[in-house]
Amino acid sequence: MARLFAYIVHQEGVADDSAAELVSAAARIDAGQPPVAVVTGWGAELDAVCDSLRDVYKEVWKVAHAALAYPNAELVRQALVRVLPHDCILLVPHAHFGVDLSPGLSIKLDSAYVPDVVDIEGVAGASLKLVRQEFGGQVSAHVRCDISAGAVLNIRPGAYPPAAGAPAGGQVIDKSAGIGELTSRRRYIETIAAETGDVDITRQAVLVSIGRGIGEKDNVAIAEELAEAMGAAVSCSRPVVDAKWLEKSRQVGSSGQTVKPKVYLACGISGSFQHLAGLKGNPYIVAINKNPNAPIFRVADVGIVDDILELLPELTARIREEKSK
Amino acid sequence: MEVIQSPAQATYWLIQGRILFLFLHLLGTACFAYIVARRLRPLLSGQRDYRFDRPFARLGNVLQFWLGQWRHPRYRFAGAMHLAIFAGFILLASRAFSLLALGIAGGPVASGPSSSAGHLYDIVRDYAATVVFLAMVVAAIRRLVFKPKRYAVPARYGKAHTADAIFLLGLIALLMAADGFYEGSLAAAHARAGQPVEFLAAFSMPWLLQRAFASASLSTLSQVHLGSYMVHELTFFFLLCYRPFGIQFHVETSLFSIYFAKLDRATLKPVRWGVDDQHLDQVKSFGVKRFEDFTWKHMLDFYSCADCGRCSDQCPANAVGRPLSPRFITTKARDYSFRHYPVWGRPAADEPLIGGIYSEDEIWSCTTCGACEAECPLLVEYIDKMVDLRRGMIDDGNVPQSLQKPLKALESRGNPYGKMEKKRGDWAKAKEFQQTCEVPVLNGKRTAGTLYFVDSVTSYDDRIQSIGRATARILRHTGEDFGILGAAEKDSGHEVRRFGEEMLFQALRDHNTEAIQASGVRRIVTADPHAFNALKHDYRDLPPVEHISQVIASEVKAGKIAFRPVDNAGDVYAYHDPCYLGRHNQVYDDPRAVLDAIPGLQRVEMARSRDRSFCCGGGGLALFYEPKEEERMGVKRVRMAAEAGANVIVTACPFCMVNMEDAIKVAGMEGKMTAIDLTELVDRQMAREEVGAAV
């Protein structure tokens, strides 16, 4: 079996949640071989990340270079090609950085690439049986991946639970020596923060979240009234923002905000992966959708098949009624 | 011997009147001819438009709408004023010419033939001029003091037109006054000289002036007489040459606008007149993108608009604060043509209309409800222009994102929702329904005499499917041998066409035409007024088409449908006229007759009903468009129903139902107001047993 590596995404000295999840994912490929964490970066932040990873990884490869202080995928790719054994299996979280890094990396390593893996079913000879989703999660597909020359696998964040168990007590190995000069024809300039609206949905305990099922802009008021009755805030999925029914700052999902509410009412939201990626902290999810096959019902705690335009006003009225008692 | 000189004999600043006025007349006429020729210039660059057929129908329109001023009394006060002014102008036309002639040929006899017919005319003339003068005064007071809201110009459409209006009123008043002074001074002079005095109508302007001048000297009277003639002449020709510069041009153009007005209002103009569907591919550009893409008749409309504001006053889009006011569609185009085709100099380079004088939202805001066209006293056309402007935007790919999805779905799936074709007939397969009312699909194996054309919203919308099932049960109840096309039916394309996507409409039309013809039916029934209008007017070579309300009305008359006493007898019903059933097809009475046939049903009329019905918000693609508006049309409409004292709105259109039910929720009137389709109500109230036995 090829060696297993996990690429660690980190920010401001803190490893991403996916770092611990990749350990669980790796165990599905080879339970007997603990994966090696690969961390690129620079300075004290990098050291802090590497140190923190010792709890979950037995071995942490530190790749330090001033040019890697900001994770420019073009530079990270060059560094990884020089550091990693080319026939390894590298796990990368499938988020904006993984999408930027991995396809090109697989070419440079001359290994196979499978993006957005939601499950690893096992190894059969030189191939890996994986599960992906297609058509917005409406169907899943089994994918066979030839790993004889190594592979880069982008694992969907949240697909696996974080590794549990005793601290691994790992060691940090500095692999910075061999990387040499890093150059890129893509230069990072700056990050522009998203405009935050009047309500910060990332700090709300209860969210009434609406999706395409709200139908039109005027109906947003229905959700706003329910939110008011519940003492909650209104958030939404991407189509609602694309339609300009709500501001971008209200969007939950990989291209929007990451929220950690206690209770999440998903109203007319089908539950695409991109949306669910913005939902953290294991909230209590109530899904209301007309379509009984909506993927949201697979992740929700409670489901109701109904038209939100009819159900929500009644729910609002009942809550107000009970409150007034 | 004449006591005072006639203008022709008199000398003005050393020039003999005859020569001076001949020169003035020739100059004035030449100026007018030149300006009108310049104004006709853009019409010659405009697109073709076939308006020369059916002369008798057109003359009929002239008699009714021009001479008869048919639509003016719809606005009582303004209408009465206009009637008075119009009648005055008609009556004064011959007076104006005889006065002109006087300036050149004026002999010793001051004016008019002295026969009894002449006397009668003189009386009428005196009163007419007086009435017109007074009307000008009243109109000016109305404009300046009472300021009716519909004349206001919101800031986004430019500056107020009040100054222009007052100036114009003043000119006309001056013209009338000059005539009065001319006549009055002459009569006073004759009285003073002890000669026979012209008969002046009592209390008319000249009559009053004659008395006012009773003590004036002959020389003063002569000066007033000659001076007022001069003022009259100058005002007349100034007014003539000033007319092609504003709304006053309608005095000349309205006759032509009405003669050439569109006769078949329910359908749309073709993309290009004279190009049939097969040759459309050769047309380089679709629709109206630049001013010259308008037809000459549409340009003539721009000249004819009198800026009375009735269109915008009736327009539901304007009423809810959408960025559309039909009045300014016209006046902005007129101003554009004045700017780009100036009286002096070369035509200016053209600029695109969209983004120039019109905004995209302005053009998409129209629901094609037709309220503006039903109101316009001059029969100005709006829907064709809107559709032509949309055709231009579609051709340039300039379509709101919210409309692109449904248009694409219509192309690939034949419905705007992107639903599967094979599920189009599923509404009829609902379990309980299917057991009691089988709806056969006319797929070659089954045939029937009548086709129920369902159309997309009724086929796929969960709520609206109930209208489909009610329609089917009614047809089954009357023993009709009918079926549906099922998966072979596609959207009628009614809104597709009205949103400017002509080629997609034609593809849908051709598909449906073929399917309907193949089914071998002899009659088509539909419960969707939009489909009804499309099949009836936009399609060709189809069997006769009826709306379900017409079918029900005739079956009620024939005794095939009888009703039980109305459920919930305390309810008060108001019938809402769907635009494409009422205004566009004049089906107003059948639905009302059906309601009135239900024993115990209390019905009230909304203030705005029949051809003044207020659009619910529009159907088909209009449901996908997200307009900028302050309020929904439907919300306004349900409030109107409440004001009329109703608690049930009856409609006869699936889109009205969608909009009304939404509006009831948005307006917070749930529990106080409900909406029901005519078919649902009939289905609920039909007495099944007795009639079942009779059939």
Place this chain on the structure above:
Amino acid sequence: MEILVCAKRVPDTSENEISLDSAGTDIERDDLVYSVNEPDNYAVEEALQIVARTGGTVTVATVGGEDDEEILRREMAMGAQQAVLISDEAFAGSDGRGIAAILSAFVRRGKYDLILTGVQADDGAAQVGGMLAAMLDYPFASLVNAIEVLDGGKLKASREIQGGNKEISEIDLPCVLSIQTGINEPRYVGMRGIKQVAARPIPTPDAAELGVDPATVGEAAAKVKRVDYFVPAAGKGAEMLEGDREEIIGTLIELVRAKGGLN
């Protein structure tokens, strides 16, 4: 600027109900309607807008067969000057890497300053753009939601990253960018537009013409293969509330209250 947009024809999720066929291993394909992959359409619009500002031409290419011609016609109707259908039986069954290899052979034959792809396809994996860039040794950026052309053969590109933030980078041309939806408002293409380009020739280079070794592409060379489709087991799934609405609302309020959802 010469721009190449790589597009793909896919079953449009908004107009199809994706379900499994009776065998349960593939999706039901009988009633599918296809269209150009939505993000690819944004990429074409972006290319057209760039060319409108800077001059140049837009070429749209796809790897596929006769059926795929329709999307090329559509993109030409939008305004693309050229369309190319890269087609060879040997290409059938290629994985993302194979498609990238075919496209890279095509790119090497021409001279493009900028290559755009959609960020990902409904039935795809957000991979071809990055692979193509790596094969060509061009810089690459994914999830691009704004492009500004700078002087001196450079672009300023914005990537959509977490939290709706924008990562701004400068990229040297030639480069490959994958385009995120929402970057622009694609223009409408009607039937008339498509008819007007119906007669425009579409070159169909094959493996030999592109110098692609058939052994390196197609199904045989694919390292990644889809085996079958399935509908995943419900997992833990939601507890479904059933009954009449009043009852459901009552239960729901109790559940939400217990979780601290009523304040």
